[in-house]
Amino acid sequence: MTVSSAPGKVYLFGEHAVVYGEPAVPCAIERRATVAVDAREDDHIRVEARDLSLDGFTVEYAGDTDDRPDVDVPSGLVDAAMGYIDAAVEQARDAADAPDAGFDIRVESEIPLGAGLGSSAAVVVAGIDAATRELGVELSSEELADRAYRAEYDVQDGQASRADTFCSAMGGAVRVEGDDCRRIDAPNLPFVVGFDGGAGDTGELVAGVRSLREEYGFAADTVESIGDIVREGESLLAAADPASDPEPELLADLGRLMDFDHGLLEALGVSSRTLDNMVWAAREAGAHGAKLTGAGGGGCIVALDETPETRTALRYTAECRDAFRAELDREGVRAEK
Ligand code: PMV
Numbered sequence: 001m002t003v004s005s006a007p008g009k010v011y012l013f014g015e016h017a018v019v020y021g022e023p024a025v026p027c028a029i030e031r032r033a034t035v036a037v038d039a040r041e042d043d044h045i046r047v048e049a050r051d052l053s054l055d056g057f058t059v060e061y062a063g064d065t066d067d068r069p070d071v072d073v074p075s076g077l078v079d080a081a082m083g084y085i086d087a088a089v090e091q092a093r094d095a096a097d098a099p100d101a102g103f104d105i106r107v108e109s110e111i112p113l114g115a116g117l118g119s120s121a122a123v124v125v126a127g128i129d130a131a132t133r134e135l136g137v138e139l140s141s142e143e144l145a146d147r148a149y150r151a152e153y154d155v156q157d158g159q160a161s162r163a164d165t166f167c168s169a170m171g172g173a174v175r176v177e178g179d180d181c182r183r184i185d186a187p188n189l190p191f192v193v194g195f196d197g198g199a200g201d202t203g204e205l206v207a208g209v210r211s212l213r214e215e216y217g218f219a220a221d222t223v224e225s226i227g228d229i230v231r232e233g234e235s236l237l238a239a240a241d242p243a244s245d246p247e248p249e250l251l252a253d254l255g256r257l258m259d260f261d262h263g264l265l266e267a268l269g270v271s272s273r274t275l276d277n278m279v280w281a282a283r284e285a286g287a288h289g290a291k292l293t294g295a296g297g298g299g300c301i302v303a304l305d306e307t308p309e310t311r312t313a314l315r316y317t318a319e320c321r322d323a324f325r326a327e328l329d330r331e332g333v334r335a336e337k
Helices: 076-097 118-134 141-155 163-170 202-215 217-240 248-267 272-285 309-315
Strands: 001-012 026-037 046-052 057-062 103-109 174-175 181-183 191-195 289-294 300-304 323-324
Touching: 001 118, 001 163, 001 217, 001 300, 026 118, 026 163, 026 217, 026 323, 046 076, 076 103, 076 118, 076 141, 103 118, 103 202, 103 289, 118 163, 118 174, 118 323, 141 163, 141 272, 163 181, 181 217, 191 272, 191 309, 202 217, 217 248, 248 272, 248 289, 248 300, 272 289, 272 309, 309 323
Parallel strands: 046 103
Antiparallel strands: 001 026, 026 103, 026 174, 046 057, 174 181, 191 300, 191 323, 289 300
C-alpha cells in the first residue's frame, strides 16, 4: 500500500481575478486529504471515500474511467468527487505508462468539499502521487502539480487556474499569475476558517463574474482592483520576516486588504448572506480582517486572528457549521507510506 497526503488551502487574496490573469496568493493550511492506493491484479478501480462533509461511499468499476457507472448516492458532490478521482487515476496511468493499471483507493479528507478550501486539488495531488509511487514512478513536485492541474482542468471543462493544485503540491504561500507559479515567503499567519456547511458552484460563479465583466466596464475595473490588492499584499509579505511570528502591524494591514478584497468580491456577486454574516461575526470579534475564500456562493470564509475570539464568535454564529484554526502548512504533498 502507498499513502500520500496533500494540504487544502485558503485564498489570502485574489480568487476570481486570477481567472483574468491577475495574480493570486493562496496559502496551504494544515488540513489534509489522504489517499491510500493498492495496485490490483486486474484493471478495476475500487474507491472508498470519506470526507468531512460527506457520508462515506464505495464504488467499484472495471477499466476505463469513462465507463464508470453513476455513484448510487443522491449527492452531486459525490459525483463531482468521483470525477476528480477518475481524472487522477488517468494521470497516474499516463505518467507510469500503465493504461490498464487497476487500483483499490481509499480517500479520507479533513477538508469540506466544494467549500473554497481546495479539497478537490488536495485529493487529486495526493491521489496522483500515491498511485504513481505505487507503480514505482516518482514524480517531481513540479510535474505532480502540472498533472494535477491537467486533471482539474479536464473535470472543470477548462475553468481551472493553477492556484489550488500548485499550492497543494508545494505547500506554504504561493503566488500564481497565469502559468507562472512560485512559492513566496510568508510568516506564520493565524488563519481562522468558518464553514457554513454548504458549497458553491464554481462554474456558475465564474460565469457570473465573466458576464458582469463583459457587460460593465466598472466590473472589469473591480477585477483589476483585486489584482492591485494582491500586489499590495504581496509586498507586505515580502517585507516580513518569514521566520518569526507576524508583527501586529502586518496583521492589521493584511486584514484591511482582506476586508477590501471581500467587498469587491461581494460587489462581483460571489458572496452570500451566510458568508457575509460569518465575515461580519469575525470582524466584530476582533479579527484583523475576513473574506470569503475560493469561488464563494457558500462554503468558507477565512479570517486572521491570533486569539481564540474569532473562532468562539463564529461557533455562536447561526450560519456557521464549523470554525477552526488553520495554521499555514509549509509542507505540500507528503509520502505517508
Ligand atoms: O473554490 P475553489 O477553491 O475551487 O477556488 C475557485 C477559485 C476561482 O478563482 C474562482 C476559480 C479558479 O479556478 O481560480
